[in-house]
Amino acid sequence: MTPRRHVKLFPLVLLALLGGLSFWLQSLTDWLSASVGHDKDAATPDYVLEGFSATVFERSGGIKQHLTGERAWQLPNDPTIHLLAPHLRQYQRGVLHLEIIGTDGLYNPKTRISVFPREVTLLRYAPGLPTAKLVTSRLTVDTEKRTAQTPAPAVLERGASVVHTTGFTYNDATQQVQLLSKVKVTHVPTRH
Amino acid sequence: EQGDRDKPIQIEADRASLDQLKGVTVYEGNVVVTQGTILLRAAQVTVTQDKNGGGDVAVARGNPATFRQKIDGKDEWMDAQGLRIEYDSGKNLVKLFDNARVKRGQDIVIGSTLVYNTKDETFAANGGTGQGAATNKNAGRVTVILQPKNDGKDNKDKKQ
Numbered sequence: 001m002t003p004r005r006h007v008k009l010f011p012l013v014l015l016a017l018l019g020g021l022s023f024w025l026q027s028l029t030d031w032l033s034a035s036v037g038h039d040k041d042a043a044t045p046d047y048v049l050e051g052f053s054a055t056v057f058e059r060s061g062g063i064k065q066h067l068t069g070e071r072a073w074q075l076p077n078d079p080t081i082h083l084l085a086p087h088l089r090q091y092q093r094g095v096l097h098l099e100i101i102g103t104d105g106l107y108n109p110k111t112r113i114s115v116f117p118r119e120v121t122l123l124r125y126a127p128g129l130p131t132a133k134l135v136t137s138r139l140t141v142d143t144e145k146r147t148a149q150t151p152a153p154a155v156l157e158r159g160a161s162v163v164h165t166t167g168f169t170y171n172d173a174t175q176q177v178q179l180l181s182k183v184k185v186t187h188v189p190t191r192h
Numbered sequence: 193e194q195g196d197r198d199k200p201i202q203i204e205a206d207r208a209s210l211d212q213l214k215g216v217t218v219y220e221g222n223v224v225v226t227q228g229t230i231l232l233r234a235a236q237v238t239v240t241q242d243k244n245g246g247g248d249v250a251v252a253r254g255n256p257a258t259f260r261q262k263i264d265g266k267d268e269w270m271d272a273q274g275l276r277i278e279y280d281s282g283k284n285l286v287k288l289f290d291n292a293r294v295k296r297g298q299d300i301v302i303g304s305t306l307v308y309n310t311k312d313e314t315f316a317a318n319g320g321t322g323q324g325a326a327t328n329k330n331a332g333r334v335t336v337i338l339q340p341k342n343d344g345k346d347n348k349d350k351k352q
Contacts, residue, residue: 183208
């Protein structure tokens with residue numbers, strides 16, 4: 001009997017990519033949040049880290065998250081942490097399962113909102129599946145609300161399936177995605 | 193055509209939304225779905241994922257929604273339309289509702305509900321009492337217009 005071919009009319013690549021974007025920045029940047037509020041000259045950073053590398057470990061000792069970047073700094077009287085070329089790797093049981101590579105990034109530990117104001121790439125790895133990839137020129141991730149959104153064109157791929165959209169919103173809590181305009185989905189049925 | 197099922201599916205729309213928990217995706221605005229020779233046009237297409245992992249079912253709405261597919265091995269097309277079209281890719285069925293109409297080659301079938309099997313290329317018609325039945329004088333009736341098959345004999349008679 002020939003295998004039934006399951007025709008999926010909407011590849012879940014976006015969910016695969018953003019699902020559980022576990023809003024990593026909090027634990028990594030807590031130690032960066034120097035005390036701010038003294039009335040120093042706001043133009044000069046409180047601190048600058050050149051070529052930084054930060055790692056967070058599981059209770060079991062395995063690596064959980066690894067954040068590297070060319071530079072990190074924070075300005076007085078402003079909780080925002082500025083990151084240049086941030087590259088986050090996130091692991092599950094020691095296996096790399098998510099990467100976020102930004103041109104630059106801003107993270108506000110108080111509002112728990114991260115903004116990638118320029119090109120950012122997300123890569124998600126899953127055993128037995130092709131890598132899922134998202135590229136867009138701007139991305140805002142709200143750690144508190146567990147949402148991610150962009151008004152800009154975005155391309156999402158997994159294997160031969162590709163989703164083009166201009167603007168999307170993703171809500172991790174409700175598991176809902178809105179592709180805002182110019183939607184083009186190309187999906188290659190997979191043999192089961 | 194039989195090979196359509198293996199071809200990539202392409203869907204274009206003004207916007208789309210996916211509710212993963214319900215397994216429902218809605219494409220809206222100038223929706224065009226293509227797969228091989230299949231061409232579906234509609235104002236809105238709702239795709240429901242089969243929780244058992246089978247094929248998705250797409251419900252297209254338009255004024256009308258249209259569905260076109262080339263007949264296997266022939267230079268002929270099946271053109272269908274209806275205010276609502278259900279396309280079950282797992283069962284190879286295209287169901288047309290409300291002012292349903294199928295044109296295959298030169299033959300035409302009109303009814304309230306038509307069901308077309310894309311695998312064996314057969315269809316069943318039902319007059320029914322679909323939307324528009326009250327105003328449509330042919331409501332409740334199926335109309336079939338079959339063109340005589342030209343077996344090439346006519347031309348020869350004309351020549352003699």
